[in-house]
Amino acid sequence: AQSVTQLGSHVSVSEGALVLLRCNYSSSVPPYLFWYVQYPNQGLQLLLKYTSAATLVKGINGFEAEFKKSETSFHLTKPSAHMSDAAEYFCAVSGTYGNKLVFGAGTILRVKS
Amino acid sequence: DVKVTQSSRYLVKRTGEKVFLECVQDMDHENMFWYRQDPGLGLRLIYFSYDVKMKEKGDIPEGYSVSREKKERFSLILESASTNQTSMYLCASKGGRVTDTQYFGPGTRLTVL
Numbered sequence: 485a486q487s488v489t490q491l492g493s494h495v496s497v498s499e500g501a502l503v504l505l506r507c508n509y510s511s512s513v514p515p516y517l518f519w520y521v522q523y524p525n526q527g528l529q530l531l532l533k534y535t536s537a538a539t540l541v542k543g544i545n546g547f548e549a550e551f552k553k554s555e556t557s558f559h560l561t562k563p564s565a566h567m568s569d570a571a572e573y574f575c576a577v578s579g580t581y582g583n584k585l586v587f588g589a590g591t592i593l594r595v596k597s
Numbered sequence: 598d599v600k601v602t603q604s605s606r607y608l609v610k611r612t613g614e615k616v617f618l619e620c621v622q623d624m625d626h627e628n629m630f631w632y633r634q635d636p637g638l639g640l641r642l643i644y645f646s647y648d649v650k651m652k653e654k655g656d657i658p659e660g661y662s663v664s665r666e667k668k669e670r671f672s673l674i675l676e677s678a679s680t681n682q683t684s685m686y687l688c689a690s691k692g693g694r695v696t697d698t699q700y701f702g703p704g705t706r707l708t709v710l
Contacts, residue, residue: 493637516696527601527687527701528640535696574639583628583647583691584655585699587639 486511486577488588496594503562505591507549507575510556517558518576518585519549528574534558545569570595599624601690601702609708616675618705620688626700627693629671631655631663634685634704646671678709 491506509515516535520528532543539551549560558575572592576585604619622629628647632640632655642655644663652663660682664672671690675682685706689699 488639518698520701525606525703527703528689529701530698533696533698576640578695583695584630584642584645585640587632587641589637589639 486515486579486586488575488577488586490573490575490588490591492591493589494592494594496596497565498596499567500564503547503560503565503569503593505560505573505575505593507558507560507588508556509558509575509577511577511579513579516578517549517551518578519543519547519558519560520574520576521545522572522574522590524571531560531573565593565595567595567597569593599626599690599700601688601700603686603688603702603705605705606703607706607708609710610675610678611710612679614678614709616678616707616709618673618675618686618688618707620671620673620690620702621669622671622690622700623669624690624692624700625668626690627668628691628699629665630689630691630699631661631671631673632687632689633657634687640687643673678707680709683707683709 487510518533519531534551575588630645631643646665662674688702691699
């Protein structure tokens with residue numbers, strides 16, 4: 485069985501500040517991990533994914549995430565927040581033998597000017 | 598670019614009506630998915646299909662059925678809509694490899710009165 489926990493349903497940062505969105509996973513098989521972003525009234529768009537190659541994964545829009553097996557974490561970071569980063573972010577996990585994703589509850593990021 | 602389209606962005610139906618939500622993808626993907634998105638709950642898988650006429654139940658299949666008669670099209674059916682099915686419905690498609698990305702449509706916001 486797999487599950488994802490996103491710590492903090494809402495995160496607020498100032499423009500230019502570091503963005504850190506937390507994701508912890510549980511998986512009985514080696515996981516693949518994903519971060520998606522959802523802008524208002526839109527579907528989900530892939531930011532980045534970990535598929536057992538490099539543990540530090542770079543994605544679109546300046547985001548990156550690091551897979552830490554010992555901590556079962558896959559936190560999403562961006563050095564400097566931009567107003568356009570305001571959205572909802574979802575972490576998801578899939579097993580190495582399946583096609584299904586299990587999503588976290590989501591974190592809404594607010595960027596203050 | 599992968600394109601996943603959904604037949605309606607907004608839909609209003611009455612309790613007891615039969616509701617069809619249509620999803621079409623243009624990338625010849627084997628796998629297609631229907632999710633329901635509710636605030637604070639993230640995305641929950643209703644059904645998925647890994648081939649034409651093949652389907653598997655997800656985490657919350659009760660009250661829903663699906664149909665996949667052609668590879669590019671995956672339909673979600675609410676046999677008798679109820680108010681607790683008011684939600685955002687998202688369709689996704691994915692290629693055959695486990696590491697392939699799921700691509701999402703824009704969503705259908707369904708209100709059942």
